[in-house]
Amino acid sequence: MRRNYTEEVAHLLKRQFFEWDTVRENYEKLSQASTRTLKLGVSSIIMQFNPGRIHSTTANIEPESIAKRPCFLCDKNQPALQDAVMWEGRYKIQVNPYPIFRQHLTISAVEHTPQTIYGRFADMLLLAQDLKDYVVFYNGPQCGASAPDHMHFQAGRLKELPFCSELPGMTIYVIDSGLGCHFGFVTSLFRPLFYINTPSLEQASMQFDDLIGVLPLKDGHSEPMINILCWYQYNTWHVAVVPRSKHRPSCYDSGERQFLVSPAAAELGGLWALAREEDYNKITVPDVADIYSDVCLSAAEVNLIANKLNNYYHFKTLTHYGTSSSSESGHNERTLN
């Protein structure tokens, strides 16, 4: 019988709150943190004033400074009180001591090995399946991962990330569609993204491999710049892949309109942890839209990438099913319910 990881993790959280002062204090602070919700089109964006996040927002991820610091995900550098639930002997699921979510997990590889999604995507799907009511997310090494030298995912409760309930209702431009499987892109949430929705692990992995094969790869990078959010509901995987154009927005270090934000998967999912009170007080809907468009690819760029895949799938659909339909733009528009 498969282990009940959701239950084991619930016990881990309780145990760590009880045993470890840092965790208890930081989660108590979070439960009292000020929040306000902005409405960006149909999308809710929760702003959270969270001074505890200053270190991760301003983390220096230059290889030289990474090499100098002790890795906080390696056993030998972790506090004795930091406990874990082992997943398949390959990842340790731990309580994140500096939370954004009221239940915030870090899921790190047991070995010290660079952050990469290559060879890890199926793990992400299976983790999402095992962690019921959680969204598992991945920040690429140049897209917000605070330890680019140590492979890790994170997870937070689904209900805390507005995006997870918004995305399945959005209009998707279909690239490939089969029995209960949908692969397409969404442009209506101000952060153009690819969306895979399928009950099949093989299908999800195949579509992800095809996608990552056509995403732009920058010089000197080990993989395309992406954030991924993945959750499993009603026997179906939902995967959002958000391609990025840059790590930090221009406003990160620009005078008057400066915001100390370093958007990663949580922010793309609609939960922004702002470490400085002045940013929390002054940020507006247009600022959020500007920051998203600054760090994400544009709808036109995502459309061009989709066209490469669409031609491929158009061919595949004809081969496999003998039929195919496409609109003038080359994509079929539909709303998933």
Ligand SMILES: [Zn+2]
């Ligand atoms: Zn490490």
